[in-house]
Amino acid sequence: MLSETVLKEIEEIKAKYPSARSALLPALYVAQREFGWQSEKAMQAVAQALNLPEAEVRGTATFYSMYKHKPMGRHLIQLCTNVSCMILGAERLVDFLKNRYGLTQNGTTADGRFSLVIMECIGGCDMAPAMLLNTDFYGDLTEEKIGEILGGYK
Amino acid sequence: MITITINGKEIKLEKPVTVLEAARANGIKIPALCAHEQLEKYGGCRLCLVEVEKMPRLQTSCTLTVADGMVIKTESENITKARRGVLEFLLINHPLDCPVCDKAGECELQDLVSKYGASAGRFKEEKRKTPESHEDRILARNMERCILCTRCVRMCKDVQGASALTIVERGGKSRMEPFSRESFNCEYCGNCHTVCPVGAILARPNIHNYRPWQIDREVETVCPYCGVGCSFILQVRDESIKRTIPKLGLGLNNGLLCSRGRWGYDFANNPERLKYPLIRKNGKLEQSSWDEALGLIVNKLQTIKNTQGGKAIAGIASPRCTNEDNYVFQKFLRTACQTNNIDSVSRLGFASAQRYFEDILGQGITANMIAGLKNSDVIIVLGGDPTAVNPILGLSVRAAARNGAKIVVIGNAKGLERFKTLKVTPPVFKEADVLEAVLSEIAKVKGPRGEKPAIDKRINELAGKYRTPEISGFNELKELLLSGKSVSIVLGTDIVQRTNGHKALFAVAGITYLLEARLYLLSERANEQGLIDMGCLPDALPGGRPLNINDFRKRFETSWGSSIPSDNGLTLMEIVDASRDKKIKALYVMGENPAFNIPNNPYVKEALSALEFLVVQDIFLTETAEIAHVVLPALSWSEKDGTYTNLERRIQRLRKAVNAPSGMEDWKIISEVSNRMGCKMQYRGTEEIIDEIADISPLYKGLTYDEITKGNCLWPYKGEPLRGVISEIPAAPEKSDDYKGDFYLVPEKLLFHSGTLSRRSSSLNRICPEPSLKIGEGHAQRLGLKDGDNVKIHASDGNLSIKISTDRYIKDNLVFISNNFEGRGVFSLLRYSLDPVTKAPGLEGCEIKIEKA
Incomplete structure (x- = not known):
């Protein structure tokens, strides 16, 4: 289950809202950070911390696609292949990730280092092609550049 | 006042309700699959579309609140077309497997599709495939049939408050699931099953078992389990109960049931039911005729009464039996047996x-x-x-x-x-x-x-x-x-x-x-209040009239045509003690299992075994019946007429639904014994017993069988309750103990079981098959135990092997075991000492040690 520090963190989130239910989405992020993904244990821990029904937590967690619904690598690459990015060569980046790292959509590298999610627009059209690596934004990507960036995430 | 027009009919409304509610209240039918009387409005299924003048599109009547002057049409070509379209959408994924679906015949979707004719869909794509889930113990889930109306989810969350169900994922992948995906692990009230308009949530005991149109009869009656007294309809086929169905507007439960009421009825269908009277011969219980058994009872009771006096006889009444049974029982003991030693396990609380x-x-x-x-x-x-x-x-x-x-x-x-x-x-x-x-x-x-x-x-x-x-x-x-x-x-x-x-x-x-x-x-059994009001107490006559006030007693003596002993009798625990001390020679037990249901089982069994004569009337061979001298087969609640009084003191009708192959009503057996002992009881039916009660007790002055049948029998029944209260509060010497032990064992009241009847219900046993020791999660961790581990517990004189279930809400060092499972009830370990005032058994202080098995 969650450590005292993490429970305290959830308590602090809870204090920002009029009801515990409102703290569910941010609390799920905290649990995801601790458990790696929205596992049954993670959702149970959140339900317990917020005194909410487990089923309700699961319903909410599974509704949102941006939570991790299966175990994933340490670092999450979210690459955009929407119109602007596609025109400026995002497909080449997809191929690059596949050839270099063996990454496919929703896949994880064998060493558990990276996972890839191909995204719809992430609002970086002015710097297309763009990606999010965990919570860091990178634009104007090329094959060399993406290789270099990934090298920085161990 | 709001005036609206629906289909040309002018309707006046006091309150601004929805168009759907206004229409239904006036007998106008509008189809709706997501709207339900007990649930908040949702607007999900889009079938309740209606035309409202001056509004551009069709409106969902379940979410539209009436406004003064609204002119509404609920049927038109346009509406029919729209509804057919909506149904066509609903059927994109619905398998239309009505021939193998148990809901067929009472399916709201089926009815609508046959009315609007949308079964021939135009979609070419494959239907969604999900296998029917039978992982749960009692509920089956078929997500192909589900139309996502969310009635079940809303029922579970907003009415039942269990919140065990949810819609997971979204869009085309949405489906209803419990948290674990498979087992519901919930309160098993089955209210989700009641409100499901299609065959998506099914009761496993009924799957492929019969069709709704194959029911022989439907009988409205009251639940046999707890003191709330919910009403439901028993569906009977081939003299066997198929289902209990709650109904909106029926009884105080208004369409809801709990797990015991929903699934527990099947004890009555149990093949282990007693079929004929038994008499102990050479130490063994053997089949006998009614005549021989009754003759033996009369003979024994007469002899004991004549030689030792009525005080040597006692009776234990039953909170599972009807008012009529209990009234006749105490009358029999007070007149024919000349004893006031009458009590019941209701004394325990x-x-x-x-x-x-x-x-x-x-x-x-x-x-x-x-x-x-x-x-x-x-x-x-x-x-x-x-x-x-x-x-x-x-x-x-x-x-x-x-x-x-x-x-x-x-x-x-x-x-x-x-x-x-x-x-x-x-x-x-x-x-x-x-x-x-x-x-x-x-x-x-x-x-x-x-x-x-x-x-x-x-x-x-x-x-x-x-x-x-x-x-x-x-x-x-x-x-x-x-x-x-x-x-x-x-x-x-x-x-x-x-x-x-x-x-x-x-x-x-x-x-x-x-x-x-x-x-x-809180009342654990169906007729605890009734049993008290019927005078199954050592110190009170029917209507709560104190026995030791001469005027009251005289009135009953005149009416019953017999003297009544004037001394208060013994309470339940005192009856047990007196049996062991051989002061009580004969005990008559009606519909109760004292050898199991009274704390300190070994002691109680010893006491009952010391009796010269023990008669048990029951529907099963209970622990008590096993040591009796005569055992008589009675009828289950579903097989007899009568009344129960619930914890609100509402008197409600039990109606006979099933013809029992054997056995007799408890009151009939008692009357027969009483007649043979020379105290005439000539009741032709329960109505005559109620009439006598109304006649004799000022509390029930206004009571008639018709009134009870109509369902309006609320306290104080237009009668005269007692006015007085005692002038001195009884007190007892202070007693103070310290409880510094590790763990103390106390009884647990389970949601899924009740007394010893439920252990004969295969459905309830499927939900909750074995006992467990409930313990606070923190304590379990401290002992290095986790949920489901097997442990051995040691009490002062007794051990028990049991698995534990941890509960994170329990913070104190109480641990709980229920008293429902054969050989593993908490009452086998608990000892008691009497509260000197209430004469209830004090069960505190049972220190136990827990060790990992």
């Missing part, structure tokens, strides 16, 4: 508390409507979990919480953990001290009230003695109680089962008195 409260607060103090709970602003729950003991009453507590009421839990009540405002955990077995302190604090503000001097006097005496307990939440508790404008107290029997239980009861009575609160007593 309900009867003790109920009598105590009536003595000091007046008759009828506990006769409060369950529906009234919803209007309370503060509810104190103590001594038990209403959502387990009396689940439908528990729902009212949850509903009150949703309406904004503050729920205060004293002790443990798991079912209210998400609904409570405050939980106070008294030191183990010291509830009375905490309650006395609360009472004294309240008295500082509200007392004395002056209406009942004896109570005011005792409160005053307490004021100098109490100490503020060092427990967290005490001040909030006091403040909350004082802030309430409409306070209700829900009292379970746990705190009655203390050697000083009367102290806690007085404190509760005092709080009730000062706050003018409504008092609800």
Whole structure:
């Protein structure tokens, strides 16, 4: 289950809202950070911390696609292949990730280092092609550049 | 006043309801699959579309509130077309497998599709495929048939309050699932199954078992399990109960049931039922004729009465039997047997508390409507979990919480953990001290009230003695109680089962008195109140009339044409003691299993074995029947007519639904014995017994069988309740023990079982197949144990091997085992000492050691 520090963190989130239910989405992020993904244990821990029904937590967690619904690598690459990015060569980046790292959509590298999610627009059209690596934004990507960036995430 | 027109008919409305509600109230049918009378409006299925003048599009009538002057059409070519279109969408994924679906024949979707003719869809794509899930113990889930109306989810969350179901994922992948994906792990009320308009949630006991149109008869009756007394319809085929169905507008449960009411009926279909009378011959119970068995009973009872006097005979009545059975039973014992030694297992809690409260607060103090709970602003729950003991009453507590009421839990009540405002955990077995302190604090503000001097006097005496307990939440508790404008107290029997239980009861009575609160007593069995009112007590005649007041007794003697002994009889535990001491020679047990249902089983068994003559009337060969001299087969609740009185004191009709292949009504057997003993009882039916009760007891002066059948029989039945209260509150010497042990064992009241009937229900056994030791999660961790581990527990004289179930809400060092499973009931380990005032057994202080098996 969650450590005292993490429970305290959830308590602090809870204090920002009029009801515990409102703290569910941010609390799920905290649990995801601790458990790696929205596992049954993670959702149970959140339900317990917020005194909410487990089923309700699961319903909410599974509704949102941006939570991790299966175990994933340490670092999450979210690459955009929407119109602007596609025109400026995002497909080449997809191929690059596949050839270099063996990454496919929703896949994880064998060493558990990276996972890839191909995204719809992430609002970086002015710097297309763009990606999010965990919570860091990178634009104007090329094959060399993406290789270099990934090298920085161990 | 709002005036609207629906289909050319002018309708006047007091309140702004929805168009759908207005139409239905006026007999105009509008199809709807997501809207349901018990649920909040949702607007999901789009079938209730109607035309409203001056509105551009078709409107969903379930979400549209009426406005003055609205002109509405519920049927037109346009509407039909739209509904057919909606149905076509719903059928994109629905398999239309009606021939193998158990819902066929009572399926709302099927009815609509056959009406609007949308079965021939135009979609070419494949239908979604999901195999039917049978992972759960009792409910099957078919997500191909589901139309995502979310009635089940809303029922589970908003009405039942269990919140076990949810819609997972979204869009085309949405489906209803419990948290674990497979097993529901819920309260198993089955109310999701009731409201499902299609065959998506099915009851496994009924799958491929019969068709709705193959039912021989439907009979409206009352549930046999707890003291709430829910109404339902029994569906019978081939003299076997197929289902219990709750119905909107029927009874106080209004369309809802709990797990016991929903699934527990099948004990009556159990093949182990007793089929013929048994007589002990050469130490073995052997089949006999009715005549031989009755003859033997009469002979033995006569001999004992003539040689030892009536005092050597005792009777144990049953809170599972009807009012008529119990009335006849006590009349038989008082007249034919000349004894007042009559009591029941209700002494363990309900009867003790109920009598105590009536003595000091007046008759009828506990006769409060369950529906009234919803209007309370503060509810104190103590001594038990209403959502387990009396689940439908528990729902009212949850509903009150949703309406904004503050729920205060004293002790443990798991079912209210998400609904409570405050939980106070008294030191183990010291509830009375905490309650006395609360009472004294309240008295500082509200007392004395002056209406009942004896109570005011005792409160005053307490004021100098109490100490503020060092427990967290005490001040909030006091403040909350004082802030309430409409306070209700829900009292379970746990705190009655203390050697000083009367102290806690007085404190509760005092709080009730000062706050003018409504008092609800949880009642574990269907007719506990009825049994008390029928005079199955050692000190009271029917209607609660004290036996030792000559005028009352004379009246009964005249009417019954026989003398009645004037001394109070023995209470339940005293009957057991006297049996062991051979002062009681003969015991007549009707519909009860004292060898298992009274604490300290080994002692009770020893006492019963010492009897010269033990008669048991039951429907199964219980632990008690096994040691009896004569066993008579009675009828189950579904096989007889009669009445039950629920914990609100509402008298309700039981109707015979099934023709029993063998056995006789309890009252009939007793009458037969009584007749043979020379005390004539010539009842032709239960109606004549009710007439006699109404005739003899001023409390039931206004009672008629017709009134009961109509369902309007509420306290005080247009009769005359007793007015007096006692002038001196009974007291006993103070006793103070310290409880410093590791763990103390106490009884648990399970949601899924009740007494020893439910263990014969295969469905309830499927839901809850074995006993467990419930223990606080923190304590379990400390012992290196986790949920499901097997342990061995050692009590002062006895061991038990059992698995544990951890509960994170239990913080104190109480551990719980229920008393439902053969050979593994908590009463085999618990010893007791009597509360000198209420004569209830005190069960506190059973220290145990737990070791990993």
